Amino acid sequence: MSVTAAAGFRAAGVTAGLKPSGKPDVALVVNDGPLHTAAAVFTTNRCKANPVLWSERTVADGKLEAVVLNSGGANCYNGPEGFQTTHASAELVAELLGGGAIDVAVCSTGLIGTLLDRPLLEDGIRAAVGELAADGGSAAATAIMTTDTRRKEAVVHGGDADGGWTVGGMAKGAGMLAPGLATMLVVITTDAVAERDTLDAALRQATRTTFDRLDTDGCMSTNDTVILMASGASGVEPDSAELAAAVQQACADLTRQLWTDAEGAHHDIEITVAGAESEEDAVAVGRAVARSNLFKAAVFGDDPNWGRVLAAVGTTDAVFEPDRIDIAINGVTVCRSGGTKAGDPAENVDMSARHVAVEIDLGAGAATATVLTSDLTHDYVHENSAYST
């Protein structure tokens, strides 16, 4: 159900022909209200795609009526014509639904640097409007997939028997998953009653510790967008902390789905850094390890190579002393006190499961953070050398 799990939303996913594969490629999510509050976070990449440049403007007033999304083309770095295509999409949605283009956000994903076929896209939008349905969430989630192997949806229920409300979400990911947002398009909806500032705070808090800590390949996208919209259709106004917790849970759920379906990955690597002086230090150390191609290749080879972990830790500015660092891989403390004390044998580490837990204790404080990444595999190289994105 994804985005239509929350009352007050309709969605659709159709095939417009933008993808050579002939798979669904245009999605539409419409907020029927009564509220139309919204918040969004975007890629911090300074080279932004046209739909990001447009959507930043649309959400500036905290109000959105709809989001139109396409796969099959990122609409990025293709000049004024590309921006006009984004704008025309929003105009068409507004015209068909009755409203202003400035309340229609646009998201695109796919190949950078080529033009989207505007007539095909517009026909797709018309078809999507015709298919809008209160159970259209899964069709929308399917239409935004690129190299994703699975549709990504999340639903979280809040409130109680006297007044329930729901948060629903969909996401696409696969490649270019990195800091300050992965290459992802995410739409989250709720039928809770919430002001724009409440939504904005909830979304920023949630993305900071979920999507922002997923770093599968160190590459930051030009198109990342996470949108949260509230319809208020449940008539229930939850406590802001309660709503924030539900949004956080939906984001965390989608993040794990993105993580476990990253391009070419054979192992999902969960790097938990403890004993840090600050959370920033813990994140910096986790990210440095998540970006070590050598460590990621070792994990692909089922080699619990803690020397490569320690070498990556050493590249950071975090507070630590090398001879106080412990490293455990899948529960086996392979490195104790930075190697100055005997670690347990690497042979004891079972690397056969897809999930690999790396626990780094810096011995410098009480802060902790977890960063999620993937191993570096032949399939990753293959997908990204043979497939232009």
Added chain:
Amino acid sequence: MSVTAAAGFRAAGVTAGLKPSGKPDVALVVNDGPLHTAAAVFTTNRCKANPVLWSERTVADGKLEAVVLNSGGANCYNGPEGFQTTHASAELVAELLGGGAIDVAVCSTGLIGTLLDRPLLEDGIRAAVGELAADGGSAAATAIMTTDTRRKEAVVHGGDADGGWTVGGMAKGAGMLAPGLATMLVVITTDAVAERDTLDAALRQATRTTFDRLDTDGCMSTNDTVILMASGASGVEPDSAELAAAVQQACADLTRQLWTDAEGAHHDIEITVAGAESEEDAVAVGRAVARSNLFKAAVFGDDPNWGRVLAAVGTTDAVFEPDRIDIAINGVTVCRSGGTKAGDPAENVDMSARHVAVEIDLGAGAATATVLTSDLTHDYVHENSAYST
């Protein structure tokens, strides 16, 4: 000839049995003087190997009599026993040659986290002392190889018929080649007469624009060491700028050898950033592109994917406007004004050669810099997943 091309130096390379392959693994370079001035730069990784911790002390007074090097083990993160092995190596060299251990630098490369076999290493040192020869440079250069497929040597001559002098050098590289020094051991010798401060300035200036701009896999080593020693045996004291230029040339030569023999590489990628506001900006942009796994995988697939270049540029803090950036790949301007003007067709780019030139013009100033990297290949993944280093 490498390090023995300069007069006043003897060298040797022997097989001590540290490498399971039975290939040469212990090298010794001895400065017979009359001068014994020296300078060195080391990894900026905060988790340093035992030989780095030791060698930093030995060179602190600007004097070295010898350098002993081993492959077959990094002697890193293995506790007090490992440091004692480093110290014992220096002691043994000093005892056999007559001198103080504090004038003997030690370099190690190979697997992190395991102990070196001290008796084997000591036997190797004894054998190396016995084989020291004025033409032993190539044997030494061979003994420091790990996954290198070729020995790396450089020779630069300075001066004129009235007074010539020479700079010679050797290097090992292959993997973990990244910022603030690649995983490299480099020994450079000269028979010029030069004070320690002259050597230090020449070496720092040279490494800043050569080894420091090689970033094959974004991974910084724990053992990187570049040592420059002067014997003064030519009796000629060149102008400091002249000596610096020769050292620079030797470092640049060795850098290119490291670059073109990087682990698993199929393409050598030369990223030249022009039009930057500052040299720092140019280096930051070059390095960001050099670390984009997606771009590097695209190059492996012979895909001149400029969108991934621009996406990497956008992650930096450099001064630029996205719509002023031009990108040429192998001479074809595939991206003009950040895609706002039509680029030349990507089909015109010939990617068949091993060398790939990426030229990025930021349109923001007059500064320029070049960063060297490699493509991301199946062979890189294979070597680093199947082989523990």
